Amino acid sequence: MTRSPNTNAAVPEREQWTGQIGFILSAIGSAVGLGNIWRFPGVAYESGGGAFLIPYLVALITAGIPILFLDYAIGHRYRGSAPLALRRLAGKFGEGLGWFQVVIAAAIAVYYAGVLAWAASYFIFSFDQRWGDDPTAFFVGDYLKASSSPFTLDFVPGVLIPLVLMWVVLLVVLGAGVVKGVQRANVIIMPALIFFFLALVIRALFLPGAVDGLNAFFTPDFGALADPSVWAAAYSQVFFSLSIAFGIMLTYSSYRKRRSNMTGAGLVVAFANSSFEIVAGIGVFATLGFFAHQQGVAVGELEGLTGVGLAFMTFPAIVSEMAGGGFFGALFFGTLALAGLTSFISILEVVIAAIRDKFGLSRIQATAWIGVLPIISIVLLGTTSGLTALDTIDQWANNIGIVVSAIVMTVFVIWVRRDGNQLASHINAVSTFRIGKLWLFFTGVLSPAVLAYILVAKIIELITEGYAGYDTWYLVVAGWGTIVLAVAGAVLLPMLAWRHDPDKFETWPTSEQLLEKGGAR
Template identity: 65%
Template sequence: MSTPAERAAARRPREQWTGQAGFILAAIGSAVGLGNIWRFPGVAYENGGGAFLIPYIVALITAGIPILFLDYAIGHRFRGSAPLSLRRLGGKGLESLGWFQVAIAFVISLYYTAVIAWALSYFIFSFDLRWGDDPAGFFQGEYLQVSDPGVSLQFVPGVLIPLAIVWIATLLVLGAGVAKGLERANVIFLPILVLAFLVLVIRALFLDGATEGLNALFTPDFAALGNPNVWIAAYGQIFFSLSIAFGIMITYASYRRRRSNLTAPGLVVAFANSSFEILAGIGVFATLGFFAFQQGIAVGELEGLTGVGLSFVTFPAIVSQMPGGPLFGALFFGSLTLAGFTSLLSVLQVVSAGVQEKFGLTRVKATLGIGGAAAVLSILLFSTTTGLIALDVVDNWSNNIGIVASAVLTTVLVIWVLRKGPELQHHLNTVSTFQLGRTWVVLVGGLVPVLLGYMLVSRIVALAVEGYEDYPVGYLGVFGWGTIGLIVAAAVLLPFVRWRSHREPFTAWPPFDRSAVTATRNGGRR
């Protein structure tokens, strides 16, 4: 017999976006994150420059958009968080996959907030160029106070304070709800992000050496197209930049009204994300061209063209040498902070939604409970002197193994095992203006799992045989493989916890008759 709290949870109407524009802005805000700014330019440069745009666009069309549509279809048709939607789709076994995705999102939120906290600190540091003449030494030494791999309880105040601020802001937005919190934050912050980055790019284009930087990025090396690793890199970039396959877009789509266009907005989100990546590449490499010009070397001779090194070492060094450096630095790190924050909100909403629905909690209780626990863990792990190393390892395993495994499992189980492709295709076509053919099912069930399966196996073998960054094997076992172990444990155990809400029979809409759809494809012949 259900409790009054459980009955109240079951009666609560599902939150919704105010409209299509709000959903699109929130989805773009989720997709446009740190990786767009610090990952894409370096990946493109290292994999054929301008020629890389060919496999990149192919990957977007054949993998990124199809999986995005798959997430939309699951969330919108089955009206729940990742665990609830997947349970309604395929039972308790598929619910495990939903909790696998929730656990990945939880882990990512722990360290993603730390990077946002760094960016927020550097936004302040930009005004007086506090890193001085040695940005690398300042970042790892004076700011992060990095020590050897291990477990440390020596907190770094310069990280702990902004990290606490980021968590407080995040919990306030999540506690306000989907429309008043998530949507409103993206409506405000996303235009500011785009405007700030446009100003940064325009300023960068007028720097000495900017042309050389753009030439380095966009000069095509068509010979690279014959290298399979370049194509794998393109699929990897698209996959990691669109916020797909770990619960975000399932959750976001579930907040759309039942009669909502899905595919056309999905195209807007996908191409808007890729457009921002290209814009970021222009801004970053125009700036790197200036840096190389100042030093009298080629752009290719610069170090730190991607990731943490690009943002917190190379860019501060550039800012110190350029006219109007403090303003340029503030624009860059302000953009980094906003891009990270809008993505973080979507990551934590995956966790909050799953917990709300499983345990029958109110939005505020779920936010305070799960968000509070995440904040404490985040501070304990990533605001200490070993935080940078722990972040590097956890990020590598959760992204390259966790998210890729989630995508492979989703496509194989949903399309191959449960054979739900036709139903999900029918759902998308019924509510959307842009219609999908059977090619979509072939891409999601064939090309995507094969390519991502190859990426997953290759990465697991490499990490198991070669290790990572010369870190101790024991340390990688705890923070790397241990992270995957915890994610798997959550996926295995949580489906056995009783649902305290959403236990009523669920009927998906619109109705789907597989035999009728088959007959239609065969021209009415049964």
């Protein structure tokens, strides 16, 4: 393996979580994000209602948790960000895969800040219900001032100001470090998020028509289980919501102490995330049931049941129909902002950790280096074409970039490198819940096979049908361009020299030695 010229430089000391609770809250904070609140309820409703919970739980057990454990094992064993840990595992190819994940995370961060800025604005708008009688027209026209042109440089002050403030908050948190910044933010935010969210759901359950909404959400359509697209939707939802295979959980696990119960914490994170999604579905559909009741229509006749439409068009209309709607709206958008904030922190930590490891920088220096991301975010999301940019980059980064990363990582680690047994031994040596051949099957066979089906179907759809009616040239530049940029990062960044020897890291005891000393037990 090629060495950096500066092989005598010391490996930067790696930060560590203070303990199990700090790590778990931070990992849950990463997993619980916008997709839990505005994506899961709509996907479940469109994919068989209550019957969707069957493929969802199957996907969680056979793909979500196994790949989560893979991320944990690599990060904890090889003590590094995605590029560093994967290089230690598999040389320059592994480093390239790590940089692919970092670029995808950076692309997601660029647009994620925009959604947080919108949520923060709408938190304030809730108190006087500024959207008036037509929330859709207000959001698209008055607030975003959305242009029909896919790219403009016409800045919107109402979006630009909260966008800049959001980036300032995030950079301050990340600059403070893993414990004083990331962990402290999650320890404060997560209890507040859970409290506000439960208050929101309980309030929704007592609204007129709430039962109709819950019936629409939970009534099973078992015939949908015969549709492969429903199973693909379940795997997609679990996969995206757990923040796996694009560097987050790998990076977070690298900050854990040597004897740390990895699988036990992983199970807590996975099931906490899924519980949040199900509770979110209850709250959202109870509220939609109320709205349908007020409109005198069935829940199925409502539009905007997922994504941006649900959050910024449908919910404001619901708030306007409620007694005390301003408080309810503030709870909803405050919850949305807090959930997005903890996820945003974890996404940017992937980028900062990679820069620190590669170039031997301090945390403050690495935080300054990513100053280019706020500039790109402001140019793309702070203008009248911000909605188009967000929608396009999100589609390609999540449905193409992350899926490609997961397929390559699982196949390469399990089949090419054949490191599955070694990683299983490592994680078993420090954990209470042991993994074995079934984990290898789920991680190396079932997960990549299902993800390959999802990927091929999505690529065919995007090539043949385009996306959302946007101009082809724009989809090529902003959509496929995001993937090309990630591939370029995977090829070019490993060519740059490391500031220290990347293969030199803390010497871990063997799995047998850890087991003799009791491991995490």
